[in-house]
Amino acid sequence: MATNSLRAEVAIVGIADTAVGVLPGSDANVLCREALRAAVADAGLQLRDVDGLVTFNPVSAPFTYHAEAMAEMLGLQPRYCMTVATGGATTFTAVVQAAAMIAAGHCHTVVVAMADCLRSGLTREQAVAMQASTGHPQFERLWGAPVAAHYALVARAYMAAYGVTAEQLAAVAVSARQHAARHPGAQMRQPLTVAEVLASRMIADPLHALDCSLVSDGGAALVLTRADRARDLRQPPVWLLGAGEGHRYEHLSAAQSLTTTAAVESGQRACAMAGVRPADMDVVGLYDCFTPCVLLQLEDLGFCAKGAAGAFVASGAIAPHGALPVNTHGGLLAHAHCGHPASLFTLTEAVTQLRGTATGRQIKDAELALVHAMGGVLSSHATLILGRERTA
């Protein structure tokens, strides 16, 4: 039985992004510490006010107990530490767990801080191991297909089922660049055309190189605190109004459907908790590791009818000034994709929009945001609903 026990119990009161992109010589743990300190400062808090720490164990610089290692280097002895190590959705599920720990009274102020240096920080062995890590070790990895090929299988099935075209997929990448051009920190801010996407090297058809997200360094952090503590801090609180998850399988060969994902139940659960509908959203952040993923999420989260997202994105609807701007920071396709921490940029962007401080790209009167993250090969999904007001 689902409950609404997390609705408006916790607010995001501090955020920070590090520099992102190609950062030669960068170290994931230094970036994580920088993001953490900056988010605490943004909240107007001191490090000693933090009594919970949730981190991601970076591929490029892991510790056995990463959150504890971060606490150690900051002189913290938190009541609560947790390290997550799996995919993109976990970044949001970690936020939900932090919120649940606060709501349960286990601690009162948690920083979620994550960084990785996939562009500059991996040894050759780490890079090879990461490339080869997609799929079941006995039944899928033997073919040597990269993660893009697994997503290409989904894309092909989806295109065949609904008549979606490569041009429509490319429109997602074009839109991401248009958004990134308005974000001063984004990694890829140059304009892009559909023709350029289609002319880029084929990785695994129908996915071209420019249908694939970036490889980046970077990190971000956010501070969550209890409702009664959130009111009188430096920043206006952004309330966590809803959270939902959906998990259908791990390995693609076990997928019940290649064209409908667990984003369906994830989104429904989050909206039910918040008491909102997709149509109420002002700000939307989706997990755009590959262009077709945005189409699937637009449909499965209830923004488009099944099969209608291709025409929707091709009309410019998700671009700046469109009917439903998606990923106003540029997303994984154009802002940065530093691995699992990258979903946090979607979250910090949503908070920035709800605060009304997204200079140069502000969505007017933004009050409600839906952000979605996923991991595996469309396997694991998490949706959050954020609001400027405590009641939606």
Place this chain on the structure above:
Amino acid sequence: MNPASPTPDTVEYWAGLRRHELLLQCCASCGALQCPPRPGCGACAGATFTWQRAAGLGRLESYTLVQRAVSAAYAVPFMLVLVRLQEGPMIMSTLILPAALMDPRLPQTVAVSVGVPVEVVFEDRSDTLTVPRFQLKVP
């Protein structure tokens, strides 16, 4: 790359492939069929299975011509596929294709599309390892 070593729940599957048999797990509790094998039944969580030989026939659920593999150890391009076996389960494999189809610069005369019938081909990689690949089924 060779697959990871068999686990107790998969030894029989790999042994079947050596005999050029594609085996399905049949749940002793609910009768559901699954492939590839897993330690538990995805339908009812049952943990006991019998083995059933698959016909080796199926249809393409999806396909992609992979131009860039995870390492230089794999020849590209190759066609990664998801095959829906006639008996129900879906497995990931690669499709053996006429050479012309593997070169995207050549006119494509052989039709690969979602739904086309395929059949299993047992590829002996060594004296101890056989892997299940597929080819288009000639009508």
